[in-house]
Amino acid sequence: MNSKQTQLQAFERLLNIMDDLREKCPWDKKQTLQSLRHLTIEETYELGDAILDNDLNEVKKELGDLLLHIVFYAKIGSETKDSSTSLTTGFDMADVCNEICEKLIHRHPHIYSDVVVKDEEEVKQNWEKLKLKEGKKSVLEGVPRSLPALVKASRIQDKVKGVGFDWEEAHQVWDKVQEELAELQVEVEAGDQDKMESEFGDVLFSMINYARFLNINPEDALERTNKKFIKRFQYLESKAGELGKPLMDMTLAEMDVFWNEAKKL
Numbered sequence: 288m289n290s291k292q293t294q295l296q297a298f299e300r301l302l303n304i305m306d307d308l309r310e311k312c313p314w315d316k317k318q319t320l321q322s323l324r325h326l327t328i329e330e331t332y333e334l335g336d337a338i339l340d341n342d343l344n345e346v347k348k349e350l351g352d353l354l355l356h357i358v359f360y361a362k363i364g365s366e367t368k369d370s371s372t373s374l375t376t377g378f379d380m381a382d383v384c385n386e387i388c389e390k391l392i393h394r395h396p397h398i399y400s401d402v403v404v405k406d407e408e409e410v411k412q413n414w415e416k417l418k419l420k421e422g423k424k425s426v427l428e429g430v431p432r433s434l435p436a437l438v439k440a441s442r443i444q445d446k447v448k449g450v451g452f453d454w455e456e457a458h459q460v461w462d463k464v465q466e467e468l469a470e471l472q473v474e475v476e477a478g479d480q481d482k483m484e485s486e487f488g489d490v491l492f493s494m495i496n497y498a499r500f501l502n503i504n505p506e507d508a509l510e511r512t513n514k515k516f517i518k519r520f521q522y523l524e525s526k527a528g529e530l531g532k533p534l535m536d537m538t539l540a541e542m543d544v545f546w547n548e549a550k551k552l
Contacts, residue, residue, distance in 0.1 A: 302380060305358045320363055327356045339510055357383070393417065415449035426450055438506055440495045448499075457500040464493045519549035 289297070308315040330352045337345035358380060367377030378386075394417050396402035397410065404410050415426050423429070426449060430442045447453065454460050471486040498505040526545040527534050534542070 301354070301358055305355075305362050309362050315359075318359065318363070320360060323356060323359060323363075327353070330356060339507060339514075411449045412451070415446065437491070437495065437509065440492050441499065441505055444496050444499055454496070454500070457497070460493065460497045460500050464490070464497055467493045519546060522549035522552065 310316075330349065334346065334349035334353055337349045361378065361380040361383050364377040364382075365379035392399045394414055395410075396413070396417075397404045402413070404413065418429065419426065426446045427443060430439060430446060434442065444453075454463075467486065467489045471483065471490050474482040474486045495505045498508065523542060523545045524534065526548070527537060527542075
């Protein structure tokens with residue numbers, strides 16, 4: 288493995304390259320915090336895919352792409368100046384690193400102070416309590432508004448658990464799932480579209496909560512199923528292609544033959 292000195296040299300090299308690109312490349316010169324945002328989100332999802340595939344080489348590459356974005360944001364931040372004094376009013380990479388260092392030290396008093404914790408759960412609870420002491424009005428302030436709904440639901444549940452708002456046993460959560468399913472069925476039979484959507488959301492929220500009690504990441508679980516479905520459906524498409532028969536001309540029974548083959552594979 289690389290020594291810490293080698294790692295610091297590599298990081299300095301990246302910072303120097305970023306300086307060159309910002310000064311000399313027409314595309315890099317034009318970028319702003321806003322223009323990079325959607326690209327950063329895309330890079331994050333690509334990293335997530337590589338992690339799910341357990342492809343370490345690809346994880347390394349995607350981490351590099353994401354690190355470039357972080358360095359890019361810091362470079363843009365360092366260029367913000369007061370028009371009257373020409374002094375920098377933004378931040379640079381050192382500010383970013385020091386900010387997170389200070390936060391980590393403050394939020395880990397069981398490492399950097401004399402606080403004693405007995406397990407991981409107590410660490411999480413202390414984390415949320417410290418955030419409230421820092422001036423946050425709600426433990427849910429740390430949940431980004433733009434998160435996808437499934438991930439957001441998972442983070443919400445994690446956050447409130449940190450202050451003790453949680454079920455005690457997994458079977459209680461499963462009972463809640465059953466209750467929400469029954470309420471959904473009532474609205475389905477009544478045919479009220481708005482209430483159906485509301486109850487369906489409650490079912491999903493309770494299922495995500497149940498996943499947490501089973502130590503299952505719901506996002507990973509759903510993506511695993513997505514990948515499985517894609518592979519099976521593409522197998523079905525390839526078999527239909529071998530027969531020279533479009534899928535739309537096949538019966539469901541014919542499709543099921545190849546679908547079941549794909550499941551065995």
